[in-house]
Each structure stands twice: as structure tokens, then as C-alpha cells.
Amino acid sequence: MSLRVTARITARDPEALIPLLHQLTEHSRNEPGCLDYGWYRKGAVFTSVELWQTPEAERAHNRTAFLDDLLCRIVPLLEGRPEVTRWENI
Numbered sequence: 001m002s003l004r005v006t007a008r009i010t011a012r013d014p015e016a017l018i019p020l021l022h023q024l025t026e027h028s029r030n031e032p033g034c035l036d037y038g039w040y041r042k043g044a045v046f047t048s049v050e051l052w053q054t055p056e057a058e059r060a061h062n063r064t065a066f067l068d069d070l071l072c073r074i075v076p077l078l079e080g081r082p083e084v085t086r087w088e089n090i
Contacts, residue, residue: 002035003058004087005050010079014044017077020070021046027066033057044079058086 011017021039028037028050036051052058061067 001054002089003052003055004089005048005052005058006085006087007048007050008083009046011044011046011077012079013077014041014046017046017074020074020077021048024067024070024074027070028061031057031061031064034061055086055088 018041025037025039028034033053034050034057035053036049038049040047040049050058052061
């Protein structure tokens with residue numbers, strides 16, 4: 001069963017955040033089980049739209065050292081916490 005994930009974030013400094021999101025996108029698209037991954041923007045608000053082959057593939061993505069490292073650099077650039085929603089295919 002595929003899994004679609006959205007994550008909504010608000011940036012304090014959108015221009016500083018964009019290169020990090022590009023890195024995240026490039027890396028994530030090459031992970032096993034990633035069917036689609038991208039970020040969309042409206043002003044300082046960004047939303048990721050991800051499609052994973054299985055929930056397990058998304059969990060593996062969330063456990064990567066790359067993501068841990070990148071999040072340490074992304075989180076200080078955000079206002080508040082990310083709002084993550086997982087959508088199961090029906």
C-alpha cells in the first residue's frame with residue numbers, strides 16, 4: 001500500500017531554506033521506495049508532497065543519517081514545528 005506524506009513548514013528566512021530543501025529533495029528521490037518527492041512554496045510557507053511505495057519505505061527515510069543531519073540545519077530556520085500528515089492510499 002502506497003503512502004503519501006505532506007509536511008508544511010513556515011520559514012523565518014525562506015531564501016536560506018531553499019538550498020537545504022533542494023538537497024533534501026535530491027537525496028530523497030534516490031532512496032529505495034520513493035516514488036515522488038517535491039517541495040512547493042507560497043511566500044514563507046513550504047509544503048512537501050511525498051509518495052512512498054510503502055509506509056516502511058517512508059519510515060526508513062525518516063531514520064537516515066542524512067535526514068537527521070539536514071534537519072539539524074533546517075529546524076533553526078523555521079517558525080514553529082512542521083505539520084506532517086500521512087495519507088494512506090485507498
